[in-house]
């Protein structure tokens with residue numbers, strides 16, 4: 072033998088048909104229309120998005136009547152600056168990845184913020200920049216990123232329980 | 235609990251970026267045989283096997299309990315698998331300990347492994363599913379914002395993470411099994427390493443490792459039969475919580491705090507920082523040391539970083555944390571939790587070698603996983619409960 | 620799925636979205652000494668099994684005795700021909716199958732082995748397939764050290 076075989080390649084190929092379910096489908100379809108919707112729990116009144124068909128705190132089922140429109144503006148409560156390239160990345164580093172508390176929501180949403188990385192800060196007020204209507208797919212990519220609004224920063228007290 | 239449970243054998247492989255010399259079967263076998271040798275037992279002495287590993291896509295093995303039954307001597311014996319993301323090594327050991335405590339089995343082999351070199355953890359953590367938020371941040375992108383928020387919340391100075399990164403790598407130099415052996419580690423080398431996910435630098439993250447860890451757990455009747463001292467399980471607990479809910483504190487998660495309270499209550503620990511001699515805590519990014527010190531009740535919220543800075547957590551401090559070098563020095567993900575549990579056991583058995591904490595009698599092993607959602611902990615002691 | 624039923628459960632809204640999703644990845648396995656030897660042998664048109672401490676010859680080899688869990692003790696060369704123990708006919712092969720036309724999956728006890736190897740038998744017609752028949756390996760001309768170096772098995776009388 073010339074050399075020993077020490078390794079093998081094991082390709083895995085699994086085709087699936089996936090559905091996000093009714094609650095998330097309503098959210099994703101609303102994104103195509105340029106709206107963000109959450110679910111307000113009838114028990115604890117908290118607004119959660121993306122919706123999941125049940126309140127994660129109380130465990131009770133939600134239904135379409137519990138959908139509420141949430142503002143596409145909010146506050147950066149946490150963020151990091153991504154400097155590292157990796158498999159499957161769609162944009163070129165460095166960029167800002169943030170936890171954004173939308174006005175009217177009780178849980179933050181993770182998304183990009185289009186701002187020079189040295190200008191990013193907690194408390195910054197931002198608003199969604201939507202893709203043009205014809206390019207919107209039922210995905211959070213219907214929002215390209217969030218951009219600063221220029222409003223004064225939110226006070227730390229106003230958002231600290233989310234950070 | 236009807237039966238007492240003790241750790242009577244611990245086995246670890248050498249952790250490395252790639253163990254190209256071994257199949258997965260050979261890898262778990264190496265750890266298991268070392269645990270058996272430590273326990274002075276043979277394969278036939280084992281009643282059951284409990285195995286844990288990372289989620290299936292990490293190394294592409296979906297039924298380890300089937301594939302590894304012969305390698306782990308489980309032919310004709312009960313074998314089961316435990317599955318709780320990054321905390322799996324801890325919850326696997328706890329499931330195994332329950333079999334002993336319940337009086338179902340006398341001696342149980344528990345094993346956890348990961349062969350990161352065969353897959354791609356970054357891909358496995360965030361493949362691009364339809365309808366799910368796009369993949370934009372990578373592995374550290376979830377935790378980096380929490381660290382920035384912790385720094386703001388606690389007022390911690392910027393160099394706390396650097397201190398942890400150096401301390402754990404210096405500890406690893408005393409551990410023959412540790413993957414990273416960075417003899418030239420210093421604050422300067424950490425500070426000059428690339429900023430991957432600001433505020434996380436390259437040398438503040440864990441490596442990607444191959445490795446396995448195994449333990450033999452025994453009931454009281456069999457624990458006295460070996461020449462080496464056992465580590466008694468004084469308490470164990472598992473908790474979980476959803477990744478997203480209104481009012482969730484991701485930095486100091488309720489599930490972790492509840493889990494710690496439960497395990498201390500079982501172990502009779504009322505003042506953890508006084509009564510626990512050494513802790514092996516799951517710290518994949520350096521800043522998680524101060525964050526988990528608070529979550530684990532070793533100090534008041536926002537005070538964890540002071541314990542790092544005043545060297546309470548150093549090898550010679552009052553509460554040494556991760557004398558083995560921790561996850562920051564070896565990270566075979568599926569096994570990392572069990573390594574924490576096993577290292578805690580080695581410390582109270584007095585068998586931790588060069589990284590032994592003098593006089594360690596009570597130790598905490600801790601693991602967490604998911605989006606800081608799953609927690610598993612045990613407290614082990616040198617004295618029979 | 621009955622669409623109308625789905626809508627009646629969902630009075631306010633939207634029909635659930637659906638999408639195809641392909642999960643695809645190539646893992647890089649380290650083989651270890653036993654399986655590594657088996658694949659190395661295939662490249663040379665040789666089939667190696669493993670002898671267990673009790674003397675049984677396992678083909679394809681495992682690293683540990685499936686009966687006892689003891690480590691296997693040595694590599695053993697076995698024949699590349701053997702006997703069909705049982706089989707199942709594949710009338711309509713799938714894209715992932717080793718042959719594009721109808722064939723049999725079979726458990727084949729190679730000469731010198733104590734266990735059977737699962738592989739394809741290329742025999743043309745179902746009627747020709749018989750339990751107990753002798754088959755022989757058809758090797759690929761280009762061999763790289765994988766199980767596919769064994770293209771399939773064919774009846775010995777093909778020669």
Ligand SMILES: [Zn+2]
Pocket residue numbers: 112113114115116117126127128129130
């Ligand atoms: Zn609720």
